[in-house]
Amino acid sequence: MTGPQLNGWQEIQEEVLRRIRTLDWPPGHQIPNESDLAAEFGCARATVNRALQSLAESGLLERRRRAGTRVVALPIRHARLRIPVVRHEIEDSGRRYGYELLHRAIEPRPHDLADLFTGDGSGMLHVVARHLADGATYLHEDRWISPAVIPAATRADFTAISANEWLVANAPISTGEIAFTAEAATVSDAELFACRPGDSLMRGVRTTWHNAQAVTLVRQTFHPGYRLTMQA
Amino acid sequence: MTGPQLNGWQEIQEEVLRRIRTLDWPPGHQIPNESDLAAEFGCARATVNRALQSLAESGLLERRRRAGTRVVALPIRHARLRIPVVRHEIEDSGRRYGYELLHRAIEPRPHDLADLFTGDGSGMLHVVARHLADGATYLHEDRWISPAVIPAATRADFTAISANEWLVANAPISTGEIAFTAEAATVSDAELFACRPGDSLMRGVRTTWHNAQAVTLVRQTFHPGYRLTMQA
């Protein structure tokens, strides 16, 4: 051990952070390997490993076997968005939750989703619904579900429980992608949300995958004034 | 070992996931402790620990000392937003990046930020700038920086490098919060973005902290049509 005695992987993490910030280890620099750092800090290699893995996960270090660990040149910061079940989001804010199924049918796959959903696409499940907070529309969602991936979905009727909650409970854990845009309210949006056409609304498109197969695509429209918050 | 031999913490994680999905371990259920699971799976406790910590981090399990590990009733899904340096976001899309400093001054803290920034607030750094993609305004940002936390910021002039990039390089790693809203373009927004007043724009407010002290607050306005994408 040549350096100060550091206890715990978090202390090691902070020391590494300090060296990155002070440009002791500038962007792009390859830092000492785990064994050397363990010797320097007077701890086991596993402890160093824990600290460095954590930093790699948050995007500040890049690690590759044999090639070593490098300080990322321009760290891409990540923020975490919590995606709660809509009902809880509303209830937690002290408002009364409501849900209304607007449309449910087995329909052929629309052309613009042909690339996304595999299979013949003749019997896709199409569900349109709205969520209400204190009687006002909070969120409108238009969802397509692939029965090829979740056969049971065709037997759920979604009148009492939203597709959102049903999928959380019944669909396998999966990966997904979301894109948000700010768009002008259409005439039908304006009716739904009791606003004027042209007002600004947040829209989101979520695609969910399981084993490289698209499970569901949902287009969501949020009420005027909606705030999308996340933590960095 | 009473169960099947599982190798690697990821296999254990998948087995645990399977039990959660099949409702073998229903929401709210307290699962066996690490030692018992290690015995069942025929591995060391540390391996079980790795698997369960990973699941806890992704929000599916809740772990407390002495109280054990429980399946979270309604797992809150998380999505990750990448926050790249604006310049790279633009250059990576093949467009020419531009930056223009619109305003830079030491000013007294505005009243609406009095709660956020501590100290006397007489000498806050106020920086307004825009980022351009192929000559068109891509992002407008209005930023306040607390000199109490980053004294060096008052000596940076931000004409050549954006506050964004300067802070990435010079400010300590910190936590933050971001909120996005969809709002109508004001008259000055319309000039900036060559759109009409009332058009929908995405706005973001980012607050960054270091050791419970606010470092910077930035209000960003994105060009019409901006897509905010993230991965779940």
Added chain:
DNA sequence: AAGTGGTCTAGACCACGTC
């Protein structure tokens, strides 16, 4: 071929919060 990170082990002690 060799050096790096990735992971596992068996045991140990500790911190914490519930009982």
Added chain:
DNA sequence: ACGTGGTCTAGACCACTTT
């Protein structure tokens, strides 16, 4: 008080990738 997860250790083997 005590059972749980949190962490550390010292050593080992493995996987990967670069040389």
